């Protein structure tokens with residue numbers, strides 16, 4: 137980081153959250169600097185999606201504080217018309233399940249939905265929507281209903297529907313889950329190329345994805361922050377990865393040699 | 404017939420919906436202002452549902468059929484399927500009335516009043532279903548949702564309605580996958596009881612899944628700036644033809660109520 141003290145994009149301080157029947161987060165504290173790419177790692181059920189919902193202002197901390205650029209994220213703060221809309225424009229969310237994210241009748245309507253809610257002019261909506269469709273190479277799908285597309289196409293439409301607002305922060309929940317290897321590679325390449333200046337927060341249980349794009353990693357385990365720091369350090373800490381169920385050991389054979397045990401990831 | 408009945412029903416329903424969704428409708432209804440269409444058909448549905456005279460209800464059905472016929476082949480095919488499905492269901496419900504309603508006897512134990520009330524019910528249901536489907540078949544979804552908001556239907560109700568219709572496809576897919584996966588685990592013939600259990604737990608899973616999906620969709624809408632009122636690209640404009648159509652709807656509804664209900 138430079139000499140200037142930058143206000144963190146997000147700051148979490150002793151954050152706790154529980155669903156009616158299950159605790160999800162407990163005492164989570166860390167912050168995210170502008171322009172960083174953070175991988176939020178953790179096994180299934182460790183609280184990644186819940187933490188993302190708090191950062192996205194879709195749920196609110198029941199204990200502790202979540203701050204966005206110094207201002208506390210509360211229901212009241214987001215209910216304010218101008219401030220609430222501005223936050224939605226600046227913080228884009230790509231959800232894990234594209235079937236939930238894509239709810240419009242056509243791909244065009246889907247991508248235009250955000251700009252329309254922002255109250256942009258008709259010309260601006262049409263122009264920006266056209267740009268986003270071109271950028272993600274989905275112009276040909278323009279009139280198709282999103283729920284009938286392939287997994288990879290759905291992901292691209294979901295990305296377009298968020299990037300059309302040109303957000304400063306992009307939150308992605310398991311962006312490569314349920315995609316075939318080729319589509320996974322495409323999504324990762326795309327994130328590499330397009331994200332330059334943006335702050336990016338990616339929830340994943342894939343160490344590979346984290347290795348490819350993260351500067352920083354935060355590891356969740358049972359709703360608590362197990363580790364936080366530069367990506368290289370965390371991704372090479374086998375003991376940590378094993379204790380948080382991101383790696384496990386079992387016996388199998390490589391090539392003609394005999395069976396042996398070594399740490400191993402299943403994504 | 405018994406084997407894979409659920410699966411087949413699901414698939415057929417999916418195909419029918421799919422076709423209806425893609426139906427490229429055309430004709431005068433397509434061009435009508437969605438607000439006029441919604442209010443107009445609502446009046447006609449009321450008139451058809453409350454009509455006590457078979458010829459009046461039949462006349463309204465004829466009107467619905469004519470409108471479907473001029474709305475393009477896609478809409479027409481969808482309406483034909485609807486008639487067959489609704490006819491079968493209503494027929495099954497109305498069948499006992501044929502024999503059980505007291506009145507002068509005709510052949511095979513059928514009473515005259517029984518025949519009349521079964522027919523009235525059948526025609527009434529077919530007619531209201533026709534009008535309701537015509538709205539859906541000739542109006543793009545966003546426009547329909549916006550028109551509903553014009554009549555102060557609560558935003559959340561509209562959102563849930565919209566989601567329900569969109570997600571029927573997604574849910575049908577989930578259900579079909581689940582049935583297929585389970586069948587793969589039970590190779591061979593399944594006893595009837597087990598199959599009924601599978602259907603029941605399948606329905607419960609579907610309900611849970613759709614509640615979860617609705618929550619996720621609502622999040623996704625809020626994350627992109629939705630604040631209770633969806634903004635759409637097209638503004639409604641009521642042309643002179645729309646006003647004329649509104650007058651026509653009103654006159655037809657009035658006449659149908661006059662002859663079918665109040666006389």
Ligand SMILES: Nc1ncnc2c1ncn2[C@@H]1O[C@H](COP(=O)(O)OP(=O)(O)O)[C@@H](O)[C@H]1O
Nearest residue numbers: 155158159160178179180181182183184185186
């Ligand atoms: N909508 C919900 N209602 C109740 N419990 C939930 C809900 N969503 C998640 N949970 C629970 O909260 C915990 C954390 O879940 P989640 O944040 O989805 O984890 P992850 O994304 O890491 O898999 C889990 O125990 C999960 O069962």
Ligand SMILES: [Mg+2]
Nearest residue numbers: 184185232309
């Ligand atoms: Mg998750």
